[in-house]
Amino acid sequence: MNKPVLEIENLKTCFDTRDGMVTAVDGVSLKVNQGECLGIVGESGSGKSVTFASVMGLVKKPGFIAEGEIRFEGRNLVGLDANEYRNLRGKEIAMTMQDALTALNPAYTVSDQIIEALLEHDETLTGSKRQKFRQARDKAVEMMDLVGIPAAKSRLDDYPHQFSGGMRQRIMIAIALACRPTLLIADEPTTALDVTIQAQVLELIADIQDKLGMSVVLITHDLGVVAEFCDRVIVMYAGQVVESGPTREVIDNPQHPYTQGLLNSIPRLSDLKHRIEPIMGTVPDLIQLSPQCRFLGRCTQSTEACSSSVDMREIGEGRGVRCTLVSPAGEAE
Amino acid sequence: MSAQNAVQPSLFNIGSATGETLLMRNLKLFASSKLSVFFSAITLAFIIMAIAAPLIAPHDPNEADLFLRLLPPAWMEGGEFSYFLGTDALGRDVLSRIIYGSRVSIFIGAAVILVATTIGVLAGLAAGFLRGWVDIGISRLVDILLGFPYLIFAIALIAMTGPGLQNIILALAYKEWVIPCRVVRGETLATANLEYVEAAHALGAGKWYIMLREILPNILSPVMVVSTVRMAHVIILEASLSFLGLGVQPPTASWGSMVADGRSYMLDEWWLSTFPGLAILLLVLSINVVSQGLRDAFDPKFHD
Amino acid sequence: MSLGKLIERLAQLIPVLLGVSVIVFVMMLATPGDPVDIMLGDQQVTAEIEQALRHDMGLDLPAHERFIKFVGNALTGNFGLSYYHRQPVMSVIASRLPATIELSLVALIFALVVSIPLGVLAAVKKNSILDRIATVSSLFGVSLPGFWFGILLIMFFAVNLHILPVSGRAGFGSEVEPITHLLLIDSLLRGRFDAFSDALSHIILPAITLGLPMASILMRVTRTSMLDVLDRDYITFAEAKGLSRTKILIKHALKNALIPTVTVAAIETGSLLGGNMVVETVFGWPGLGRLVVESIFVRNYPLIQAAVLFYAVTYVLLNFVADILYTVLNPRVKL
Numbered sequence: 001m002n003k004p005v006l007e008i009e010n011l012k013t014c015f016d017t018r019d020g021m022v023t024a025v026d027g028v029s030l031k032v033n034q035g036e037c038l039g040i041v042g043e044s045g046s047g048k049s050v051t052f053a054s055v056m057g058l059v060k061k062p063g064f065i066a067e068g069e070i071r072f073e074g075r076n077l078v079g080l081d082a083n084e085y086r087n088l089r090g091k092e093i094a095m096t097m098q099d100a101l102t103a104l105n106p107a108y109t110v111s112d113q114i115i116e117a118l119l120e121h122d123e124t125l126t127g128s129k130r131q132k133f134r135q136a137r138d139k140a141v142e143m144m145d146l147v148g149i150p151a152a153k154s155r156l157d158d159y160p161h162q163f164s165g166g167m168r169q170r171i172m173i174a175i176a177l178a179c180r181p182t183l184l185i186a187d188e189p190t191t192a193l194d195v196t197i198q199a200q201v202l203e204l205i206a207d208i209q210d211k212l213g214m215s216v217v218l219i220t221h222d223l224g225v226v227a228e229f230c231d232r233v234i235v236m237y238a239g240q241v242v243e244s245g246p247t248r249e250v251i252d253n254p255q256h257p258y259t260q261g262l263l264n265s266i267p268r269l270s271d272l273k274h275r276i277e278p279i280m281g282t283v284p285d286l287i288q289l290s291p292q293c294r295f296l297g298r299c300t301q302s303t304e305a306c307s308s309s310v311d312m313r314e315i316g317e318g319r320g321v322r323c324t325l326v327s328p329a330g331e332a333e
Numbered sequence: 334m335s336a337q338n339a340v341q342p343s344l345f346n347i348g349s350a351t352g353e354t355l356l357m358r359n360l361k362l363f364a365s366s367k368l369s370v371f372f373s374a375i376t377l378a379f380i381i382m383a384i385a386a387p388l389i390a391p392h393d394p395n396e397a398d399l400f401l402r403l404l405p406p407a408w409m410e411g412g413e414f415s416y417f418l419g420t421d422a423l424g425r426d427v428l429s430r431i432i433y434g435s436r437v438s439i440f441i442g443a444a445v446i447l448v449a450t451t452i453g454v455l456a457g458l459a460a461g462f463l464r465g466w467v468d469i470g471i472s473r474l475v476d477i478l479l480g481f482p483y484l485i486f487a488i489a490l491i492a493m494t495g496p497g498l499q500n501i502i503l504a505l506a507y508k509e510w511v512i513p514c515r516v517v518r519g520e521t522l523a524t525a526n527l528e529y530v531e532a533a534h535a536l537g538a539g540k541w542y543i544m545l546r547e548i549l550p551n552i553l554s555p556v557m558v559v560s561t562v563r564m565a566h567v568i569i570l571e572a573s574l575s576f577l578g579l580g581v582q583p584p585t586a587s588w589g590s591m592v593a594d595g596r597s598y599m600l601d602e603w604w605l606s607t608f609p610g611l612a613i614l615l616l617v618l619s620i621n622v623v624s625q626g627l628r629d630a631f632d633p634k635f636h637d
Numbered sequence: 638m639s640l641g642k643l644i645e646r647l648a649q650l651i652p653v654l655l656g657v658s659v660i661v662f663v664m665m666l667a668t669p670g671d672p673v674d675i676m677l678g679d680q681q682v683t684a685e686i687e688q689a690l691r692h693d694m695g696l697d698l699p700a701h702e703r704f705i706k707f708v709g710n711a712l713t714g715n716f717g718l719s720y721y722h723r724q725p726v727m728s729v730i731a732s733r734l735p736a737t738i739e740l741s742l743v744a745l746i747f748a749l750v751v752s753i754p755l756g757v758l759a760a761v762k763k764n765s766i767l768d769r770i771a772t773v774s775s776l777f778g779v780s781l782p783g784f785w786f787g788i789l790l791i792m793f794f795a796v797n798l799h800i801l802p803v804s805g806r807a808g809f810g811s812e813v814e815p816i817t818h819l820l821l822i823d824s825l826l827r828g829r830f831d832a833f834s835d836a837l838s839h840i841i842l843p844a845i846t847l848g849l850p851m852a853s854i855l856m857r858v859t860r861t862s863m864l865d866v867l868d869r870d871y872i873t874f875a876e877a878k879g880l881s882r883t884k885i886l887i888k889h890a891l892k893n894a895l896i897p898t899v900t901v902a903a904i905e906t907g908s909l910l911g912g913n914m915v916v917e918t919v920f921g922w923p924g925l926g927r928l929v930v931e932s933i934f935v936r937n938y939p940l941i942q943a944a945v946l947f948y949a950v951t952y953v954l955l956n957f958v959a960d961i962l963y964t965v966l967n968p969r970v971k972l
Contacts, residue, residue, distance in 0.1 A: 056877055090879030097877075102870035106969055107892045116888075117878050159968045175878065477656030480953045481945070484911035485929075489661075489945045492933045493668050569782050573915050576784045577930055592785050596919075599792050606792075610785030618780040625776075 004071075005183050005215045006032040006055065011068035013047075013054045020287040024050040024063070026239040029312070032183065037209060037216040039230030039247065041223055041262070045283050047239040048219050052185045056095055057085045073182065091121040094176035098188035100168035104160035110171050111156035114140040114178055121179040143174040147204060166197035170204065177208060184209075185217045190225060202229050223262055227251055232318065235259050238284050238294040241312065245319035255321040257299045293324070301325060359554070362630040369626030372619040379616050383435040390429035391415060395584045398424035403602050419604045421594060427604065430586035431612050437575075437587045438616065441502055442568040446560050448506040453513030454556060458549070460514070461521025471514070478511050484570065491579045498581055501574060505567055516559050520552040554631045561624035565617045572613050588613050643961070650957055657949045658711065662704050665942050716943035721935050726943045730925060735818035736806055737917070737924035741909045743821070743840050744848035745902070752852040753898065756859025760867065760894075761886065771856060778853025783912055787846040787919040794842060801838050804921030808835050843920040847912050851905050858901050863894040896966045903959030907952040 013025040025047040032038045042048040053059050055070055057077065070077040072093065077085070089095075097103040104113060118125065118136040125132040137156070144152035147170040160168055169189060176184060186205060190198035206229050209216050218230055226233050226247060233250050235243040235258065243256040254260045261279040281298035291309040296302050305324040312320045363369050382389060392415075402424040405412040412419060418427040460471040478486075490504035574580040575589025583590065588609040595605025682690075691697050698706065710716065716726035759771040794801040802808065806820065813824045813832050821840065824832035866872065867890060875885045913926035921927075925944060932940045 058873065058876055086879045086881060088879065089877055095874075095877040097870055097874055099870065103874040105871040105875070105889050105893070107967075108889075116880070120878065120880060161969050172874075473652070473656065476653050477660065480653055480657045480956075481660075481949045482907050482911035482952050484914060485945055485948045488914065488929065488933065489664055489941060492936075492938070492941050493664055495669075565780065569780075572782050573784060576782075576915065577918060579933065589782075589784070592782075592788065596788060599788065600796055603792055606785065606788050610782060610789070613782045613785065614777075614780055617782070618776065621776055621780050 003034050004031040005034050005073060006217075007069075007071040008051065008055070009069045009071070011051060011054060011070065012066040013050055013059060013063060014066050016062040016064070017287075022286045023289060024239055024286060025054065026289070027068075028236070028239070028241055030234050030241060030244065032215050032217055033232075035209075035213050035215055036231040037206070037218060037229055039226035039233040040217060040219045040236060041221065041226055041233060042236035043221055043283065045238070045286070046236040048236050049187055051236075052095070052187065052217060052219060055185065056089060056093060087121075090117055090176075090181070091179045092181055093183045093185065094179070094181040095185040096169075096172045096176045096187060096189055099192045100165065100172045101160065101192075103172055104168060106160055109157045109159055110144075110163070111137060111140045114143055114171070114175050117175050117178045139178065140174075143178050144171070146177070146208065147171070147174045148200075149174075165193055166201060169193060169197075169201050173201075173204065173208075177212070177214075180212060181214065183215045183217065185219070187219045188221070189218070190220070190222070198225070205229070223251070223266060235262070239286060240294060240322060241320070242295070242322045243320065244312075245316070249316075249319060255315065255326050256295075256323050257301050257325075258295050261298075293322075359630045363626050366626050366629075368622055369630075372622040372626075375615065375619040376623055379435055379619070380439060382432055383439045386432050386436055390426075390432040391417070392426035392429040394425060394430040394433040394586045396425060400424065403598070405602070406604050418608050419602070421591075421605055422598065427591075427608055430591060431588065431609055434586045434588040434591060434609060434612065435616070437581055437585065438568050438571060438613070441498070441505075441571045441581075442564050444502045445505045445509055445567045445571075446564050448502065449509035449563075450513045450556065450560050452506070453510040453515075454517050454552070456510065457514040457517025457519075458521055458552075461518040468518075471518075475511050475514060478508060481508065483508055484573065487570065487574065488577075488579060491574070496574075496579050496582055501571060501580055505570060509563065509567065512563060513556055513559055516555050517552050520555060524551050558624060558628050558631055561620060561627055565620040565624065568617055568620070569613070646960070647957070650953060653953055654950060655708075657953065658708055658946065659704070661942055661946045661949070662707050664945070665707075665938070666700065668938050711943075711946060717939040719932075719937055719940045721932065721937045721940070726939050729928070729940060730943060730947065733923060733925045733928050735815075736922060737913055737926060739819045739821065740840065740843055740847060740917070740922060740924060741906070741913065742819075743844040744851070744909055745906055747844050748848040748852040748855055749902065751848075752855035753859055753895070756856040756898070757863055757886070757891070757894070759856070759860045760863030763864065768860075771860070775853035775856045778849050778856075781849065783846055783850065784915045784919050786849065787843065787916055790842045790846060791920070801842055806836070806839050806923055807832070808839070843916050843922055846919070847909060847916045850912070851902070851909060854905060855898055855902055859894065859898045862897045863890065866890045866894040869893075892966075896963065899966060900959045900963045903955055903962055907955045910948050910952060 008028055008030050011025050011028045012023065015022040015024055028047065028051055030038070040048045040051070050059065050063070054065055055072075055077065057080065059065065065078055068078065072088070077088075080088075104110070115133065115136040118139055119132060122136065122139070125135045127135075141152050141156065144155070149155060149167060149170060155163075160171070163171065169192075173186075173189075184205075189205065190201055193201060202225060205216060205218070208214065218225065220226060230247050232245065233247045234241055235250070235256065237258050243250060243254065243259045250259065251263065254263055258279070261277070264277045265279060279298055284294050284297070293299070293302070293306040293310045296306045299306070303324060310322050310324055312322045313326050314320050315326055398420075401416065401420050402422055404416050404420040404424075406419045406427075407414045407417045416426050416428070418431065420426055421430070456471050460468040481489075486508050487501075487504040490507060491500055494500040494504070571580060572587070572589035572592075575587040576593045578590070578593065580589055581587045591609035592606045595602070595607075595609070598605050688697075696703075714727045716730075718724065719726045719729050722729050755771050759768040762768055791803055795803040813820065813827050813829055816823050816826055820836040821833065824830070824836055872885060872889060875889045880889075910926075913924060914930050915926075916922065917924045917927035918930055925947075929941060929944045931937075932944070
C-alpha cells in the first residue's frame with residue numbers, strides 16, 4: 001500500500017554561473033509514499049525548490065542535473081525525452097507556485113487557464129473540438145467548486161487580478177488538480193497569504209488529498225505548516241537533507257542542531273518567558289563548498305568530527321539525520 | 334523614449350566600497366565596452382574633423398572648376414588622387430565638401446541639443462518642483478507641442494521664417510526641448526518628495542538652492558543619456574531638411590543638400606549622393622552606439 | 638469599456654486640439670506676406686475691391702475673432718483657396734491624401750510583418766547569431782537617413798537592375814476605376830492583376846524606405862518585451878502544466894509581449910506622417926507630403942496651414958488610439 005510514488009536518489013543539480021559552479025542540490029535522496037503528505041522544510045537557498053524543479057524537468061540553463069536518479073512510479077525521469085516529460089507534467093505530476101498573481105497569465109481568464117490544462121491532458125473528453133471545449137468548461141466549474149470558489153459559474157470569465165490572493169491560490173490549485181495528478185508539488189502555497197487564508201488553503205489541500213488519494217509534497221519554510229498537515233518531513237539545508245522522518249518524531253525529538261535551532265526560533269504562545277534563540281551566522285556559499293558539515297560555523301554543538309564530510313545516518317524506520325552527534329544506533333551522544 | 338522613473342542616486346555620491354563617485358564608476362563601465370570606446374573615437378574623429386576642417390580639407394569646398402566637373406573617385410578610371418572622392422557638377426571637391434559639411438551637421442546638432450536641453454531642464458525643474466500653475470501650464474504646452482509630428486512642425490516654422498542656419502536651429506529646438514523637459518519633470522517629481530529634500534527645506538534652504546544643489550545632480554545622468562540619443566536624431570532631421578532644400582542654403586556644403594544635388598546624377602555619377610550619405614550614416618551610427626553604451630553603463634538595473 | 642468612458646476620454650483631447658489650432662493660427666498670423674497681396678499676385682485692383690476681399694477673408698477682424706472664424710471654417714473643411722492650384726485647399730488635399738494613406742499603410746504592414754517575428758525569434762534565441770544580427774540591423778535601421786537609403790534603393794533596383802520603377806505611383810495603362818482610392822485594393826477588386834502588380838512594384842521601395850526605421854524600433858521593443866515576458870512566472874507555470882514550447886510561446890507569451898509593440902506602433906505611425914514628406918519627395922510619390930514640400934517653395938500658405946493642422950489632428954488621434962489599444966489589450970488596466 002505504501003509504495004513510493006516518487007524516489008529521488010543522490011540528486012545533484014548544479015548551475016554553471018558567471019561566478020562559478022553553484023551546487024544547489026548536493027546528493028539529495030528522499031521518498032514520497034503513496035497517499036502521504038511530505039513536507040520539505042528549509043530556508044531560501046536550501047535547495048528545496050530546485051530539487052522539485054529537477055523532478056519536474058524545469059531546471060533551465062545554466063542549471064543541469066549532474067548526477068542521480070529521479071524515479072516516478074518506477075520510471076527514471078532524468079534524461080527523459082522532452083515530449084514524454086510534457087505528458088507527465090500537468091497530468092501525472094502537477095506543481096503550484098508561490099505567488100498566484102504572477103503564476104497566472106494576466107491576459108487570460110481563469111476558466112481559460114483551467115480549460116487549457118484539461119484540453120491538453122484529459123483523455124475523458126470526447127467528440128468534436130467544440131464539444132470537448134464545452135465538457136472542459138463544465139469540468140472547470142466543477143474544479144472551481146471543488147477548491148471552494150464561491151459562485152464559480154459566474155466567475156468563469158473573470159481575470160486573475162479580479163480575485164483575492166487566497167482565491168487565486170485556489171485557482172492555481174484547481175488548475176494543478178484538473179487532470180487528477182498522482183503527485184502534487186505545492187511550492188510555498190501559503191507564503192504569500194494572510195495567516196487565516198493560509199489555514200483555509202492548507203485544509204483544502206488536505207481535504208482534496210483525502211478525496212483523491214493523491215500524494216502531496218509541501219515545500220515551505222514554515223515548520224508550523226508542516227506540523228499540522230504533513231505525515232513526514234524532510235529538513236534541508238544548503239543543498240542537503242539534514243534530517244528526515246515522521247513529523248511527530250522530528251518535531252518532538254529533533255536530532256539535527258539545525259532542526260533544533262528552527263524549532264527554538266519559533267515564538268511560543270504557551271511559554272511567554274521562553275527566549276527566542278535565533279540561529280547565528282549565515283548560509284554557506286554554495287560555490288565554494290568544502291567537504292565538511294555545512295552547518296559548521298553556526299552549530300553550537302560542533303566537534304572535530306564535523307570538519308570532514310558527514311553522511312546521512314539512519315536512526316530508525318524512515319528516520320535519518322546528517323550529523324556526527326548521532327550514531328546509527330539511534331542515540332544522540 | 335521612455336523616461337526612467339527609478340530615482341537615480343546622485344552621480345557625485347562617493348561609493349563606500351571604492352571611494353570613487355558613481356560618475357567615475359559608470360564611466361569606467363562605459364569604457365570597458367570595446368564597441369563604446371571604438372565608436373566614441375569615431376564620433377570624436379568627426380568632431381575634430383569639423384573643427385579642423387580648414388586644415389584638413391584638401392580643397393576649398395566652394396571652389397568651382399568647371400573643367401574638373403564630375404570626376405569619379407580616385408580609385409576609378411578617370412579619377413584623380415587630389416580629388417579623392419571625385420567632384421560634383423560644379424567641379425567642387427566632394428571630400429572637402431564632406432569635411433566642411435560635418436561642421437554644419439555637428440554644429441546644428443550640438444546647438445539644437447544645447448538650447449533644447451537648457452530650456453527643457455529649466456522648464457522640467459520648474460514644473461516638477463514648483464507644481465501648481467507652473468506645472469499645469471508647462472505640461473499643457475508640452476502636450477500640445479507633442480501633438481505635432483516632428484518634421485511637420487519644423488517645416489512649418491521654416492516655411493514661416495525662411496531657411497537659414499539660425500532658423501533651422503530654432504525650428505528644431507522649438508520641438509526638441511519638450512523631450513528633456515518631460516524626462517526632467519519626471520525625475521524631479523520623483524526626487525522632490527524624497528526626505529532629504531524635505532530635510533534641506535526644513536533647514537531653511539531656499540527653493541532655488543534646493544533645485545540646484547539637491548535635485549540637479551540627480552537628473553544629470555538621464556538627461557545625458559537622452560541628449561546623446563536625441564543628438565543623433567537631430568542630425569538626421571537637419572540632413573532631411575537640407576535634402577528638401579529647407580536647410581542651410583547653398584553654397585554652404587551640407588550633407589543633406591549634397592545628397593539632393595547628386596540625385597540627378599544617380600545614373601552615372603553615383604558617388605555624388607553616396608558618400609555624403611555614408612558620412613551621415615557613420616556619424617549617426619556612432620552616436621547611437623555611444624548613447625546605447627551610456628544607457629547601459631548608467632542604468633542602475635544593468636549592473637548590480 | 639463603456640461608450641461613456643470613451644467619449645469622456647475623447648473630450649480630454651479637445652484642449653489639446655484647441656491648443657494645436659491656436660499654434661497653427663499663430664503660425665498663420667506670423668507668416669510674412671499679406672494674403673490678399675499674394676492672392677492677387679500681379680493683378681491690379683482698386684482699393685475698394687481690395688478692402689472687400691479683406692473683409693471677405695476676415696482679415697480686418699481682431700485676432701480672436703479671426704481665430705473663431707478659423708476654427709469654424711476648419712470644422713467644416715473650409716480652408717480657403719490654394720494659391721497655386723486655384724482650387725479649394727480641401728479638395729486639393731483630398732485628392733492627394735489616398736496616396737499618402739496607402740503608402741503609410743503598406744509601410745506599417747511591412748514594419749509589423751518584419752519586426753514582430755524577428756523580435757520574437759531574437760528573444761527566444763537570445764545572444765545567438767540571429768539575435769546579434771537583428772540587434773545590429775535595428776541599430777542601422779534607425780541610423781540610416783531615409784532619403785539616402787531611398788536613393789540607394791532606386792540606384793540599385795531601378796537604375797542598375799531595372800526590376801523596379803524609378804518613381805511614381807503607377808505607370809501608364811494602370812488606371813483603375815477608384816473605389817477605395819487605394820490602388821492596391823482597387824486593382825484587386827476590379828480584377829486588374831496587371832494594374833495590381835504595377836502598383837505593387839511602385840510601392841515596394843518607398844514603403845520599405847518609410848517603414849524601415851519603424852521596423853527597427855518595433856523589433857527592439859518586441860525583443861525586449863518578449864525577453865521580459867519569458868522570464869515571468871506564468872511561463873514557468875504553463876510549462877509545469879505540460880504545454881508544448883510552441884504553444885506557450887504563441888498563446889501565453891505573445892499576447893502579453895505584444896502589448897508594448899502595438900502601443901509603440903500606434904504612436905510611431907504618427908512619425909510615419911513626418912517621414913512621408915521625405916520619402917514622397919525621393920520617390921516622386923504623389924501624396925500629401927510632397928504636396929506640402931512643394932507648397933513651401935511656392936509660398937502656398939493656406940495649403941501648408943491646412944496640412945499642418947490635418948497632420949497634427951491625425952497625430953493626436955493616433956496617440957489616443959494607442960491609449961485605447963493599451964487598455965483593451967491589457968485587462969488589468971481600466972479606462
